[in-house]
Amino acid sequence: MTTSPKTLRLLMPQWQGGNNPTYRLGARLLAWLAPEGDAEFAEVPVAQPDGSKLPVEEGIVAKTAILGQNRTALEIIRKADPDRIVTFGGDCSVSLAPFSYLATKYAGDVAVLWIDSHVDLTSSQFYENAHGYPMRNLLGQGDAEFAAFTETPIPGNRLVYVGVGKDRMSEGSLRDIDAMGARVFDPSELTGNFAEVIDWLKACGASKLLVHFDLDVLDPEHFRAQLFNNPDGLADHFVGMATGKLTFANVIDLLGRSAEVIDIVALSITEHLPWDAENLRQALARLPILSR
Template sequence: MIFINPQWQGSGFTDDLKMGAETFISYFKDSDTKVIPLSTKGLTTIANIKCFEPILEQTKLFKEIILDSKPDKISTIGGDCGIEIVPVSYLNKTYQGDLCVIYIDAHADLNTPESSPSKAFHGMPLRMLLGEGNEEFIGLLFSTLKPEQICYVGLRDLDEPESEYIRQHNITTIADCKFEYVQQEIKNFRNVYIHLDLDVLDKSEYEFSMFPTNIGSSVSDVAELVRKIKANYNVVGFCITESIATTLEQLNPIKPIIDQINL
């Protein structure tokens, strides 16, 4: 089963990611999918988090759905990166901390509500998974991560508090999407979770991400990295986030990646 979580409120006040997730629903129309319903609560900023109430309600609902289905592996399509706190914390608990999170993303998502310049939730999920941030959301986690469980790939656009956190905790960062580099860092783990924010891709190859960037990774490199990780490790989770493509044709360039979503 593929969970499609169209949560968009984590990116702020524009619902482009909702439309992007709906395009994925059409793409996977012949697959076994479960769509997470959206909240209708207001978009008020509370506790330094934009759209706090709908995100909280959607997180609770996603948690209930995961609890009901009790999967051993989780494939997810977003929506914004904030959806990650449920599947990652669930799988980390399931595999008793023997989980490396390969975070393929141009951004670190390591802000707290206080440090975030934008107050957008999608810049906070990894910090929350590390046990820091808003207590209501942290209280919904199945478990928390340790810094040594994280391996960034393609990271290049950070806020200073995120850079400082990475330095202080010696979190692994790899510039290029090359398996041989990643393999050296995840050799102590049996199980892997792949997070992919499409903004890691160079916008000359894929421009339909929420925050497309220059000097990004190629589609072929990311697709090959995912293939090799899946071939050499027990990949228990794979999530693709932050596409704003509104037609199936716009998804064509990343077909080699998204066709690997099933585990």
């Protein structure tokens, strides 16, 4: 008699990796909005923002807090011993613990589908926010204490990106990705049935798939709750950065077709920034009859 795979739903409202407290509310809303199920549920304790500026430690914003929260996440996951993990984040670095756990559980048999408008392959040498590092760390590279989570590094030729605009990538990034054997499918290269991605999944040599879905891969004209739609305006260093081109229908279709050819054992949904809800929350807290 076979048993059904055990799924863990993990709420990880980590916000320090993107240095933005609104990620905390975004993660909680994702978990609340998700359809109900009978999967085991766990929440990773995350330090609440108190209005103070986060420290930069060895070139990384809130390094100690982020490492500690990821270690706690990994402890929760190991105790639950799931076969599949759905993670509601939080900034992109929430994929580090669940993906590293499953990469070891299914050693040698996992591929990664990173649906994002950015490759998340940088390190503290170039960028101080940890949400730019997770895929580099899952390759066993980058900042040592983060890369150490990955006991079984994911081979570069088992990594495929969907949604990244090649015209916004540096020549160095394109060379690095080509050298490691990863694939990038620019939105302009995608056909209606995603045949090119499905063919890659069939040929990748793995039977298990880890999916990272960053909501900023969506066209900001169609999905407002993301970084580039901050109603207070964009900081100068965000101007000119790549924005998404896909729709929810695209992502749903892509994952539905992927599930027909490979077993999806992880789904991380990240970078939800519900600006209107956050502004409303703050306003309610200041109303005389509601304030403490």
